[in-house]
Amino acid sequence: MDVFAGFHGRVLAAVQQLKHDGVVPIEASIEGITLEPPKDASHGDLATNAAMVLAKEAGVAPRSLAERILPLLASDPHIDKVEIAGPGFINLTHASAFWPSVLRMVLEQGASYGRGAICKGEAVNVEYVSANPTGPMHVGHCRGAVFGDALANLLDFVGFAVTREYYINDAGAQVDALARSAYLRYREALGEKIGAIPEGLYPGDYLKPVGEKLAAQHGKELLATPESKWLPIVRAAALQAMLAMIEDDLGALGIRHDIFFSERSLSEGPRDAVAETIAELEARGLIYRGRLPPPKGKVDEDWEDREQLLFRSTSFGDDVDRPLVKSDGTYAYFAGDIAYHRDKFRRGFRTMIDVFGADHSGHVKRMKAAVAALTDGEAELDIKICQLVRLFRAGEPVKMSKRAGTFVTLREVVDEVGAGPVRFMMLYRKNDAPLDFDFAKVTEQSRDNPVFYVQYAHARASSVLRNVGETFADLDLEEGSLATSDLGRLTDEAEIALIRRLAHYPRLVEAAAVAHEPHRLGFYLYGLAGDLHGLWNRGKDLPQLRFIYESDRELTRARIALVAATKRVLASGLGILGVHAMHELR
């Protein structure tokens, strides 16, 4: 799939030959040998560091070792030129027939170009969002949601079997508070004056429909019932309503999870999975009763020095051992989360990814410790932290306060600027760097708005394909047909640069997937869009460089092939980011 992979094999074969010839010791490691496209195009199409890596063990100067490797590579028919440069790089330049063949391949593979670059079919679990089901999603949740979803798309694209999962925190005191809040709304719905919602409960209007529904279903029946009886009923109703609302919000962003996993279900029901998990850890000698030192840097009046049940997470790199049971005897959140990850492992996942918000960064070490402890290192957990999003409106920060009820909901943002721009902007930054989101910027039609710039490139390509029929009505625009064009006619430097960028797509996607970094795709697409726009602009001054060139049908056909391939890759990349590619911007 990756057109460069084959050449890497040839370099290694050349090294093998040198080992056979006794130039390089048999035991020399070939691990550090790379073959990559150099940043600077004047260094050829591919460069290998083989001579520099092996020079020391071979006891020869890098450049003279390169002299030995050079003839072994020069015989390749796909290679036009091999030269030694700098401290000992070997630069390869492809035969001129190479780039047309790459373009042809892109057209032939169409939508599957770049797909399956890793192709392990291995199961991967991506857990994301997992927001508390106590209210509507706000913008803070948005980034993690989009990030997790795009990462899942990316892993799916390169060939993993991805399961998208949402962990519902439906077990602790917060959902009891939710239930009490809903109960107030229930009484309100029955005509009672409830006044201000007390501190610690959820004041939002979004619970009013829940109260009304309870009133309609139960009448006054719950009023005379003790809390221990009505709480589970109200809680279940409120949870169901909140989850429906959250799923709806996520749907507006194009996000759909495969599994919603209930925290409560772990310890409620026939088996107590949390107890089983603790027993399993205990069997490994990782559970003990003990005391923890008080937390530093924060004065806590409620601190009590007590003996508690602890998990020895320090054996796996954590800073302090962690409690599993609260002072009221119920399980701590962490205990449930360990059981949840154990459950994922037992369902067969050897690779798990958790997407957390910045406020949960303190949980990374303990969670990794728990997974390492339970799986004997057989499973790998990667935790991606999404930093905060700062909202701006035309350069001015948007002030938000949850207490004052002025927080911006996810739905408001999506309704205002659209799901595509939201997704693209949320992904156009490394996940662990803070992000500024400006409502004005994402809808601006200019080059410094990457959303527009990339969409415009796709729309422009679509437009060219629409317009070509006016000049050459009989041209078959089907990709398979375009692939048979005389692509060797594409010789302009800017055209070759564009093909080169298209050729890099599979390895870019692969690298982004391996690193769990979907943002790389956004930057790639921006560059690809820039190449296409640049080519277009050259046609402004030089009519003979226009895509649709009236006096030369075959040349037009080759250029249309290039435009079609570019459009295809733009759409492919946007698809992974979860952004719908537009055919016109009007």
Added chain:
RNA sequence: GACCCCGUAGCUCAGUCGGAUAGAGCAUCAGAUUCCUAAUCUGAGGGUCGCGUGUUCGAAUCACGCCGGGGUCACCA
């Protein structure tokens, strides 16, 4: 106090498994263009990659130590 993340051009940020002369957009400056195919285009200037030491053929990238900014810190979820 501990841990995690960040520190790259005036600003916002990329930078592949450690690779050659560190890139992009904005802003600045200098030109071109008023039309064609769709929302201007071309070029230039601008850098102790926070500081230091180390690892090595080679460090923005890896290790350690500082400095600066942000986040988190028993039992909440």
